[in-house]
Amino acid sequence: MTTTLTSAVKPRAEDSFAITFAPLSLGEIYAKSDDPANGAVVVMSGMVRNQTDGKPVIALEYQAYEPMALRIFYQIAADIRLSMSDVNRVVIYHRVGRLQVGEISVLVAVGSPHRSEAFEACQYAIDTLKHNAPIWKKEHWEDGSSTWVSIGACETSGENC
Secondary structure, three states, rough: OOOOOOOOOOOOOOOEEEEOOOOOOOHHHHHHOOOOOOOOEEEEEEOOEEOOEEEEEEEEEEEEEEHHHHHHHHHHHHHHHHHHOOOEEEEEEEEEEEEEOOOEEEEEEEEEEOHHHHHHHHHHHHHHHHHHHOEEEEEEOOOOEEEEEEEHHHHHHOOOO
16 A cells, blocks of 8 residues: 555545644544444554663654644545455544653554454554654653654654654
């Protein structure tokens, strides 16, 4: 699957997408991805860890170009449905602002009749989001320094961001 922005994709009513300052809730995202036709819901939760490459992290700060990021989210869902037509729900939420260690920064959930599709779609969604969405993070280090990192740059460089 490849994500391309050839035209404006409109999100389906049953899907849900957001860029938000508010804390993310696993329960809320799960509920949004649930459907009576699902045999599986796969949820990927990304959170702020306490180190990067052995260097102590105290917080992350996220910024996004929201209109374009949401268009990427919509396109990800459209791409999933092109290759896996049985997928019932796609939910992608990403936080912005300053997050402390342990806080959830991104939640991706996919509901479908079968687990293999749900796993594949969820992995595609997070991998594509990290590579294509205009979302940046600033790592705040224990020593008081900080560094901005494009999430897509992490993916292409092979770093553990």
